[in-house]
Amino acid sequence: MRGILALGAHLPHRRLDRRDIAAVAGGGGGRGTRTVAGYDEDATTLAVEAGRTALRPHPDAAPAALWFSTTTPTYADKTNATAVHAALRLPDHAVAADFAGAARSSVVALRAALAGGGPTLVVAADVRPGLPGSPDEAAGGDAAAALLVGEGTDALPVRAELVGAGARTEEFLDRWRTPGDARTRQWEDRFGEQRYVPLGRAALDAALAEAGLEAGDLDRVLVASPHARAARSAGRKLGVAPEVVGDDLGSTVGNPGATQPLLLLVAALEEAAPGDLIALVSLADGADALVFRATDEVAATPSARPVADQVAAGAPVEYPTYLRWRGLLATEPPRRPEPARPSASAAARSAEWKFGYVASEDRTSGAVHMPPARAAMHGGPIDDMEPRPMADATGTVVTSTIDRLAYSPSPPIVFAIVDFDGGGRVPVELTDCDAAEVGIGVRVEMTFRRLFTADGIANYFWKARPVRDADGTVVRAAAAEAG
Amino acid sequence: MGSHGIRDRVAIVGMGCTPFAEHFDKGLDDLMVEATTEALDGAGITRADADAWWVGTAQSGMSGIMLAKALQLEGAPVTRVENMCATGSEALRAASYAVASGAYDLAVAVGVEKVKDSGYQGLNAFPIPTDGTNRTLTAAAMFSMVLPAYAERYGVDPDQLRRVAARIASKNHANGAKNPKAQFRREMSVDAICDMPAVAGQLGVFDCAGVADGAAAAVVCRAEDAHRYTDSPLFVKALSLVAGNGSGLIDPSYDYTTFPEIEAAGADAYAQAGITDPRGELALAEVHDCFTPTELVLMEDLGFSARGEAWTDCEKGTFDLDGELPVNPDGGLKSFGHPVGASGLRMMYEAWLQLRREAPAERQVATVDAGRTLALTHNLGGYPGEMVSFVGIVGTEPSA
Numbered sequence: 001m002r003g004i005l006a007l008g009a010h011l012p013h014r015r016l017d018r019r020d021i022a023a024v025a026g027g028g029g030g031r032g033t034r035t036v037a038g039y040d041e042d043a044t045t046l047a048v049e050a051g052r053t054a055l056r057p058h059p060d061a062a063p064a065a066l067w068f069s070t071t072t073p074t075y076a077d078k079t080n081a082t083a084v085h086a087a088l089r090l091p092d093h094a095v096a097a098d099f100a101g102a103a104r105s106s107v108v109a110l111r112a113a114l115a116g117g118g119p120t121l122v123v124a125a126d127v128r129p130g131l132p133g134s135p136d137e138a139a140g141g142d143a144a145a146a147l148l149v150g151e152g153t154d155a156l157p158v159r160a161e162l163v164g165a166g167a168r169t170e171e172f173l174d175r176w177r178t179p180g181d182a183r184t185r186q187w188e189d190r191f192g193e194q195r196y197v198p199l200g201r202a203a204l205d206a207a208l209a210e211a212g213l214e215a216g217d218l219d220r221v222l223v224a225s226p227h228a229r230a231a232r233s234a235g236r237k238l239g240v241a242p243e244v245v246g247d248d249l250g251s252t253v254g255n256p257g258a259t260q261p262l263l264l265l266v267a268a269l270e271e272a273a274p275g276d277l278i279a280l281v282s283l284a285d286g287a288d289a290l291v292f293r294a295t296d297e298v299a300a301t302p303s304a305r306p307v308a309d310q311v312a313a314g315a316p317v318e319y320p321t322y323l324r325w326r327g328l329l330a331t332e333p334p335r336r337p338e339p340a341r342p343s344a345s346a347a348a349r350s351a352e353w354k355f356g357y358v359a360s361e362d363r364t365s366g367a368v369h370m371p372p373a374r375a376a377m378h379g380g381p382i383d384d385m386e387p388r389p390m391a392d393a394t395g396t397v398v399t400s401t402i403d404r405l406a407y408s409p410s411p412p413i414v415f416a417i418v419d420f421d422g423g424g425r426v427p428v429e430l431t432d433c434d435a436a437e438v439g440i441g442v443r444v445e446m447t448f449r450r451l452f453t454a455d456g457i458a459n460y461f462w463k464a465r466p467v468r469d470a471d472g473t474v475v476r477a478a479a480a481e482a483g
Numbered sequence: 484m485g486s487h488g489i490r491d492r493v494a495i496v497g498m499g500c501t502p503f504a505e506h507f508d509k510g511l512d513d514l515m516v517e518a519t520t521e522a523l524d525g526a527g528i529t530r531a532d533a534d535a536w537w538v539g540t541a542q543s544g545m546s547g548i549m550l551a552k553a554l555q556l557e558g559a560p561v562t563r564v565e566n567m568c569a570t571g572s573e574a575l576r577a578a579s580y581a582v583a584s585g586a587y588d589l590a591v592a593v594g595v596e597k598v599k600d601s602g603y604q605g606l607n608a609f610p611i612p613t614d615g616t617n618r619t620l621t622a623a624a625m626f627s628m629v630l631p632a633y634a635e636r637y638g639v640d641p642d643q644l645r646r647v648a649a650r651i652a653s654k655n656h657a658n659g660a661k662n663p664k665a666q667f668r669r670e671m672s673v674d675a676i677c678d679m680p681a682v683a684g685q686l687g688v689f690d691c692a693g694v695a696d697g698a699a700a701a702v703v704c705r706a707e708d709a710h711r712y713t714d715s716p717l718f719v720k721a722l723s724l725v726a727g728n729g730s731g732l733i734d735p736s737y738d739y740t741t742f743p744e745i746e747a748a749g750a751d752a753y754a755q756a757g758i759t760d761p762r763g764e765l766a767l768a769e770v771h772d773c774f775t776p777t778e779l780v781l782m783e784d785l786g787f788s789a790r791g792e793a794w795t796d797c798e799k800g801t802f803d804l805d806g807e808l809p810v811n812p813d814g815g816l817k818s819f820g821h822p823v824g825a826s827g828l829r830m831m832y833e834a835w836l837q838l839r840r841e842a843p844a845e846r847q848v849a850t851v852d853a854g855r856t857l858a859l860t861h862n863l864g865g866y867p868g869e870m871v872s873f874v875g876i877v878g879t880e881p882s883a
Contacts, residue, residue, distance in 0.1 A: 336605070336607070339619055340610035341615075342612075343612035343614060343615075346612060346613050346614040347614040354614050354616050367734070369733055377730040377733060378734075398735075399628040400628065401620075401683055402681070403620050403621055403623070403684075404681060404682050406624060408619075413620065415624060419735040425733050425734060427618055427620070440635055451615065451619075459615040461616045
């Protein structure tokens with residue numbers, strides 16, 4: 001049986017209150033919040049975090065393919081999925097490819113994965129663009145979602161099987177964006193609505209027919225679309241009861257483009273009961289409908305970071321800060337030399353460290369070397385080390401500082417010396433925190449980020465972020481442990 | 484295997500030092516010519532008399548040609564050395580060892596840096612192609628992490644410790660105010676220093692050494708020849724250098740309240756010089772006060788204070804100009820600024836003046852009059868956890 005084996009999502013730490021927009025932009029806004037990717041996040045780093053969440057409970061999953069979908073890729077010409085592949089430490093024989101550019105690409109990647117092949121990780125991530133005051137800015141959202149698709153095994157059983165699929169493809173102009181543009185343009189609203197709703201209905205009917213089901217059998221219907229009006233209208237006209245239509249997370253997360261269908265599916269599966277029938281309807285350049293049946297295993301491995309918990313977490317970001325992060329508000333750079341571009345050959349040599357955060361452990365003393373080294377720190381043989389993955393390690397701040405002089409895309413830099421549980425130390429930049437929250441004893445975990453961009457090269461590496469309680473409070477080690 | 488040193492085999496017989504300043508009107512060559520001319524004149528020699536040259540610069544020039552061209556040295560062996568901010572001391576060490584080896588009779592060490600031509604404030608290392616994973620923190624931030632660690636380990640109130648750091652800066656400003664070659668010649672109160680906005684951690688701008696252009700130079704000969712050049716030579720008692728293996732950055736046993744490279748270089752230097760009680764035997768110490776927490780920790784690493792007590796010693800004035808052991812009587816990096824390649828030799832220049840009683844009366848240390856004949860210079864490069872450290876000791880008297 002082929003279906004969904006594992007899943008996970010990632011929402012950035014920051015939230016923009018839409019009411020803050022009008023005061024600066026002169027219009028726009030609305031109610032609720034939207035997620036905001038940090039200045040050090042992009043579609044690639046968001047995808048890594050979602051992929052880690054999905055794969056972490058299943059270290060032996062070994063995907064044979066990675067399909068990465070985004071409307072906001074970091075690179076053209078160069079494959080973006082390879083950085084995700086490297087950070088997730090997927091096998092080198094695994095294919096990694098982009099399904100990039102269009103909102104529809106994520107559903108298509110999922111369909112391709114469901115159609116066959118080995119275990120396939122489908123990841124979607126978006127940092128939605130939009131000019132200040134625009135509907136896209138207010139309604140957009142930044143997020144990532146990941147689904148591991150494959151044949152079930154005893155170790156990794158299917159949690160939701162595909163029971164029916166339908167699609168409709170039509171060429172018409174609804175939304176478009178020239179690559180590199182900060183805004184998406186949209187045709188008149190009613191036109192798209194009138195095209196999309198029947199397409200969605202037809203696709204869903206086809207999927208239900210394939211599954212031998214009626215619309216009334218569905219326990220949950222998820223409608224995703226960059227066209228908000230069409231999605232709302234479709235929800236009412238698909239022939240299902242209103243209470244069956246799932247929350248589109250628009251009031252809390254916003255619409256994260258290509259990520260939306262996958263994010264809604266992840267959230268629904270995290271809350272599904274065995275036997276539940278879930279339909280995903282995506283309206284983008286046509287329509288796609290996928291009907292899943294949750295198996296008895298649907299709750300076998302509860303997510304460590306459920307979407308609902310992530311929606312409830314987070315911290316506010318001020319609107320001008322958001323604009324600065326997006327490059328929509330130009331501010332004076334620090335009067336320091338900008339960082340130099342990373343060396344391609346040096347980065348290739350250290351890919352296991354730079355992307356996978358794999359240190360080395362001295363076999364004699366057990367000392368952990370970060371970055372990996374050939375010679376042990378306090379003598380002993382050379383080249384007697386073994387790889388020591390550290391991306392999932394947690395640690396404690398030994399001492400810390402705030403650097404108001406160093407170059408950063410969003411100064412000041414919060415920086416700490418971190419000792420990891422079980423060995424290993426790094427001096428490391430902190431992210432997703434306010435400077436005042438950090439000090440000796442703060443517990444941290446690692447996250448994959450973009451440090452800076454130089455010469456068009458995104459310099460990816462790892463940072464630490466505070467571990468937080470459910471209410472957002474930074475977790476601190478007991479005094480004895482911190483010493 | 485051992486560090487035997489070259490105690491009393493080499494003497495410094497001439498020194499020179501430019502004012503350290505924003506020398507927008509002077510080039511690298513001007514600075515080298517000025518410092519070298521003063522040093523050669525002091526020793527009563529000409530350029531042609533020197534047998535070999537070492538020029539220390541971190542990034543203002545490449546190879547010995549930079550000095551050979553500036554001074555038009557023809558057919559001379561000239562070597563450029565670099566060891567981060569300890570570069571000036573490294574030049575002196577190379578010249579001294581060359582003379583001690585018997586290879587040359589007279590050698591000259593020159594240290595120089597032109598940092599103000601970068602257009603930036605602060606020091607900036609030139610970019611080396613890397614994988615992009617190296618940290619990009621400023622030195623100020625790296626050294627600022629000492630204060631919370633020290634406060635935590637010794638149970639010192641962080642606000643009180645912050646004032647101790649400011650007192651170190653205030654002391655060095657007061658000393659520098661009495662030095663015509665210092666860049667900053669204004670006294671600064673502890674309150675004024677504490678009131679400055681933070682630039683890194685608890686450190687304000689006045690907790691950081693200034694940035695300046697400058698050069699300094701020393702003429703070195705065999706000890707037995709010293710009195711041919713000057714009546715009052717300084718005998719080299721110890722030159723010690725330790726390059727850290729960087730383990731502090733990756734070893735959880737390192738706690739950021741000490742700099743092991745400095746402790747090791749100090750212990751080696753004291754062994755070379757035969758010193759057992761540095762606080763009681765030295766007339767003065769010129770130390771690398773790049774940031775105020777650095778000088779605090781140095782007092783313990785160099786054995787001037789017991790562990791955990793440097794902060795109270797600083798508060799008590801032990802290291803003031805009129806204290807038990809004057810530290811940075813010339814004003815230190817704090818008042819001079821830090822032309823990287825020149826600073827180590829600038830420190831030695833103060834030892835030269837003080838031990839020979841040539842410092843201006845208002846900052847001449849009383850310890851020399853009291854009969855102490857030894858001075859220490861300490862010069863470091865790098866960061867906590869990963870540094871090079873130099874300790875030199877000179878004295879006016881050859882050993883009995």
